[in-house]
Ligand code: CAA
């Protein structure tokens with residue numbers, strides 16, 4: 110089966126980036142979020158990114174217009190009925206995601222369709238078990254910003270059919286031009302199992318008065334050649350997402366390094382979510 114029709118659930122930071130990647134790769138893409146406001150914000154984010162892509166010489170104006178023409182935005186989940194690949198990129202909440210998988214299972218008609226989650230940390234098997242086709246469910250984890258970062262993690266649950274993961278690996282490389290790596294269905298997979306304890310260490314360093322956010326970030330950029338420091342990166346990922354991801358890894362592993370710092374919880378409670386709300390550790 111050649112994948113030509115894709116769907117994306119959630120049009121936030123990641124859903125909009127993933128939809129952009131799919132549309133630029135030539136697929137027809139239906140993007141669904143829960144409100145007109147969220148859909149409009151997602152569309153705006155994609156248009157802004159396309160404009161940057163043209164400005165940076167990554168695509169022509171004609172390619173931009175064609176890619177935009179392949180995107181459809183909706184609040185109706187029923188628009189996913191004829192999709193061959195649906196990537197769930199809704200908020201990092203297990204109940205929301207399980208409900209989406211159960212609903213997709215009832216809506217998506219093609220028995221060969223693949224249902225994927227962009228979850229940062231949660232067990233893929235739990236989403237697979239919410240469907241009647243668990244062997245066709247897997248993790249396909251993109252990195253932020255999705256149009257720029259080359260990596261995808263492919264996560265097979267204990268019941269994912271090997272040919273489904275193989276097909277997605279080929280699709281990721283040949284159609285999306287991404288670099289795939291494979292992970293077992295473990296909390297945080299490969300990258301977030303390493304990254305979240307690092308980000309939380311940096312936040313604890315700030316919280317304890319050990320160093321300023323600027324010096325922590327400058328240290329990792331200029332001392333270790335990271336493209337951005339950990340405090341700024343947490344802001345870019347979204348402080349709510351960092352909190353949910355850490356909590357989910359901590360709940361399953363009990364690893365104290367993944368336990369969300371109190372300062373992070375307080376900031377999320379205060380609506381300081383980072384770049385997406387304009388205020389986090391930094392003003393954006
Ligand atoms: N479309 C196409 N290309 C684009 C683009 C767009 N909208 N925007 C930027 N680019 C290209 C640029 O042209 C440039 O390409 P070249 O190097 O070929 O010139 C490249 O992308 C970098 O762009 P910029 O110069 O604008 O950006 P920058 O150099 O300031 O880098 C950054 C910005 C990519 C965000 C960089 O700071 C970075 O990589 N930061 C770290 C990001 C990171 O760690 N992400 C992972 C987060 S964790 C995660 O995602 C997992 C999770 O589950 C939480």
Ligand code: NAD
Nearest residue numbers: 119121122123124142143147198199200201228229253346
């Ligand atoms: P976000 O908060 O920017 O966007 C989440 C979107 O999901 C919102 O627009 C929200 O309205 C929508 N949503 C909630 N319930 C929905 C439903 N039932 N149907 C459709 N849409 C729904 O979050 P994000 O950063 O885009 O994260 C989305 C997913 O991607 C999470 O699982 C997250 O862990 C993962 N992820 C995030 C990053 C990152 O750096 N932010 C990177 C990789 C993966």
